[in-house]
Amino acid sequence: MNKTGIFYSFNTLNSAKVAKKIEELIGKENIDTVDAENVTESQFLKYDNLILAVPTWFDGEMPTYWDEFKPALEDMDLTGKTVAIFGLGDQKNYPENFGDAIGIMATLVENAGAKVTGFTSTAGYVFEKSRGVRDGEFVGLMIDVENQNDLTDERVKNWVEAIKKDFK
Numbered sequence: 001m002n003k004t005g006i007f008y009s010f011n012t013l014n015s016a017k018v019a020k021k022i023e024e025l026i027g028k029e030n031i032d033t034v035d036a037e038n039v040t041e042s043q044f045l046k047y048d049n050l051i052l053a054v055p056t057w058f059d060g061e062m063p064t065y066w067d068e069f070k071p072a073l074e075d076m077d078l079t080g081k082t083v084a085i086f087g088l089g090d091q092k093n094y095p096e097n098f099g100d101a102i103g104i105m106a107t108l109v110e111n112a113g114a115k116v117t118g119f120t121s122t123a124g125y126v127f128e129k130s131r132g133v134r135d136g137e138f139v140g141l142m143i144d145v146e147n148q149n150d151l152t153d154e155r156v157k158n159w160v161e162a163i164k165k166d167f168k
């Protein structure tokens with residue numbers, strides 16, 4: 001498997017915790033960590049396998065650091081790249097926008113030519129609406145540390161096993 005780049009904000013608590021679990025499961029020697037706060041186009045283009053941490057903020061939006069990178073993403077050619085997205089969200093406090101940001105990011109990278117992998121079932125989550133859901137599945141992995149943290153380890157483990165199969 002080619003080296004994977006995992007992109008998350010080093011300033012976050014929750015995304016960073018999940019990212020560290022993923023790094024361990026993929027194997028530290030197989031993965032580079034990149035701070036999404038200062039991400040550049042060349043860092044993004046360096047990897048064929050990318051994992052992006054996209055928590056939802058601001059009632060259904062991406063965090064500021066990803067939003068600032070959006071124009072660059074819209075201009076990039078990500079053909080041939082495989083992208084797996086995980087999101088953090090709070091289904092109890094934001095049931096109408098649960099994990100919206102993973103959907104926003106999935107559409108952005110797909111429009112740039114990437115293949116998005118790692119879709120997961122919505123079974124076991126309780127919410128009303130999400131832009132992160134397509135045809136009944138999340139377009140990535142949703143982690144809810146506020147309400148279901150006891151499920152985090154298992155969700156991450158199953159997801160990493162699945163995405164590894166799609167990474168080249």
Ligand SMILES: Cc1cc2nc3c(=O)[nH]c(=O)nc-3n(C[C@H](O)[C@H](O)[C@H](O)COP(=O)(O)O)c2cc1C
Nearest residue numbers: 012014015055058059060088089090094097098099
């Ligand atoms: C101001 C604010 C707005 C939020 N908006 C949403 C939202 O619209 N949808 C959602 O699913 N979670 C929302 N959340 C929950 C966060 O996604 C959740 O706390 C997550 O764990 C934060 O991850 P991070 O620490 O990696 O940024 C919000 C949290 C805050 C504090």
